Amino acid sequence: MSDAEISPRDRLIVALDFPNVAAAEALVWQLGDDVAFYKIGLELTIAGGLDFASELIKSGKKVFLDLKLHDIGNTVEKATAAAAERGVSLLTVHAYPQTLKAAAKGAQGSALKVLGVTVLTSYDDADLAAAGYAAGVEEMVRRRAASAREAGVAGVICAPTDAAMVRAIVGPAGLVVTPGVRPAGADVGDQKRIATPADARRAGADMIVVGRPVTAAADPLAAAREIVAELAGA
Numbered sequence: 001m002s003d004a005e006i007s008p009r010d011r012l013i014v015a016l017d018f019p020n021v022a023a024a025e026a027l028v029w030q031l032g033d034d035v036a037f038y039k040i041g042l043e044l045t046i047a048g049g050l051d052f053a054s055e056l057i058k059s060g061k062k063v064f065l066d067l068k069l070h071d072i073g074n075t076v077e078k079a080t081a082a083a084a085e086r087g088v089s090l091l092t093v094h095a096y097p098q099t100l101k102a103a104a105k106g107a108q109g110s111a112l113k114v115l116g117v118t119v120l121t122s123y124d125d126a127d128l129a130a131a132g133y134a135a136g137v138e139e140m141v142r143r144r145a146a147s148a149r150e151a152g153v154a155g156v157i158c159a160p161t162d163a164a165m166v167r168a169i170v171g172p173a174g175l176v177v178t179p180g181v182r183p184a185g186a187d188v189g190d191q192k193r194i195a196t197p198a199d200a201r202r203a204g205a206d207m208i209v210v211g212r213p214v215t216a217a218a219d220p221l222a223a224a225r226e227i228v229a230e231l232a233g234a
């Protein structure tokens with residue numbers, strides 16, 4: 001499917017960051033046909049989310065398994081192959097060359113798309129310095145996006161504020177997915193590098209990941225619909 005053929009609805013991935021499957025299930029039921037793509041991350045995975053991922057896939061939804069893998073090559077390769085076996089569409093690994101190459105190998109021959117996490121959207125230059133890195137966010141994002149391209153994974157996760165720069169590195173075929181998305185006026189929470197859905201899309205994001213602005217909204221369905229409408233207009 002070419003980029004132009006992806007509908008605005010399919011560009012929204014809702015993050016099911018819940019402490020149990022019942023809460024995630026209730027939200028999916030509430031959002032109905034308005035949302036087709038869900039992200040299952042660390043919290044829900046630990047609380048039974050893997051079986052729930054299989055159920056979602058069976059019901060026709062797409063699943064992004066956000067495990068942000070980072071380990072020795074053999075472990076990453078086998079874990080990626082296991083995720084592919086489960087039928088999830090997307091899987092995250094941290095964008096270190098060894099890890100990316102192992103994940104690319106594990107996904108070989110399957111429909112699974114591996115995304116390399118560049119620099120977390122909750123990090124700024126000071127956070128990288130505190131972690132011992134000499135490079136700032138921009139240099140690190142550039143380096144990691146290039147590593148993802150060189151390893152041959154499907155794409156990257158980056159902040160919407162980095163999307164244009166990343167697009168230039170990964171090219172038109174690379175998948176650019178951006179969390180850290182906040183509709184105008186929404187609570188920022190722990191995110192530091194953010195943009196609105198329309199700005200993320202205009203900067204070159206193929207898909208956006210949204211959690212709390214939908215899951216914590218008084219009316220999650222209305223919030224999701226507004227985001228899809230904003231994407232459609234961008």
Ligand SMILES: O=C(O)c1cc(=O)[nH]c(=O)n1[C@@H]1O[C@H](COP(=O)(O)O)[C@@H](O)[C@H]1O
Pocket residue numbers: 015017041066092117119120121122157158159179180181189191209210211212213
């Ligand atoms: O890989 C991710 O999805 C991710 C990468 C990143 O740099 N920042 C980031 O926020 N995320 C995830 O995206 C979601 C954002 O959630 P909200 O801040 O509630 O919209 C969370 O599930 C995060 O785990």
